[in-house]
Amino acid sequence: MTLIGVKSAIVKFQRLSLREQRLLLALGMFMLSVVAFTLIWQPTQQRLVIAERQYQQQRALAAQLQQSQPRSQTSQPADQPLSLRISESAAATGLELQQMDSDNDQLRLTLSGEAMTLLPWLDRLERDGVLLQALTLETRDGLLEARVVLR
Numbered sequence: 608m609t610l611i612g613v614k615s616a617i618v619k620f621q622r623l624s625l626r627e628q629r630l631l632l633a634l635g636m637f638m639l640s641v642v643a644f645t646l647i648w649q650p651t652q653q654r655l656v657i658a659e660r661q662y663q664q665q666r667a668l669a670a671q672l673q674q675s676q677p678r679s680q681t682s683q684p685a686d687q688p689l690s691l692r693i694s695e696s697a698a699a700t701g702l703e704l705q706q707m708d709s710d711n712d713q714l715r716l717t718l719s720g721e722a723m724t725l726l727p728w729l730d731r732l733e734r735d736g737v738l739l740q741a742l743t744l745e746t747r748d749g750l751l752e753a754r755v756v757l758r
Contacts, residue, residue, distance in 0.1 A: 674727075689714055689737065689757065700728045705752075712758055713740065719752040729753070 620628065690709055693716065697704045702720035709715075718725070733739055741756035 693732070693737075693757065696732070697728070700724055702728060714757040716755045716757065717752065718755070719747065719750045722751040725751050725753055729755070732757070 620631070623631070690707060693714065694704055694707065697716075697718055700720070701724055702718050704716065704718045706717040707714065720728075729739065729742070738758040739755065740758050741754075743754040745752045745754075
């Protein structure tokens with residue numbers, strides 16, 4: 608638009624009634640808001656949603672990777688009693704040890720926790736050389752309860 612075109616538009620605008628000028632200004636503000644929303648806000652929000660989705664995917668992958676990596680073998684003293692090793696291990700894993708009884712060379716436990724925590728813990732015990740003689744699993748209040756006899 609040339610300078611003459613701008614001047615003629617201003618003159619035409621000034622000839623309009625005050626009501627029509629306000630309506631045109633309101634329409635202009637509305638159009639400016641729509642353009643700003645379409646060109647700035649909406650793409651930014653879409654990028655944010657994509658970034659959040661990618662972040663959640665990365666967290667899930669990191670969790671899977673952490674679970675799939677071999678656990679570091681913590682050396683436990685051989686002279687440490689089995690009951691102490693079990694209670695420390697259960698507490699470190701976040702399992703709730705509800706009962707522990709010892710008979711001669713057997714250890715009876717009742718513990719509960721999330722299935723994805725309890726089952727790998729039991730697997731790790733066996734890999735560490737603890738003999739699993741009996742196992743009973745039951746779900747209670749959304750948690751997995753295990754009654755175990757160890758040797």
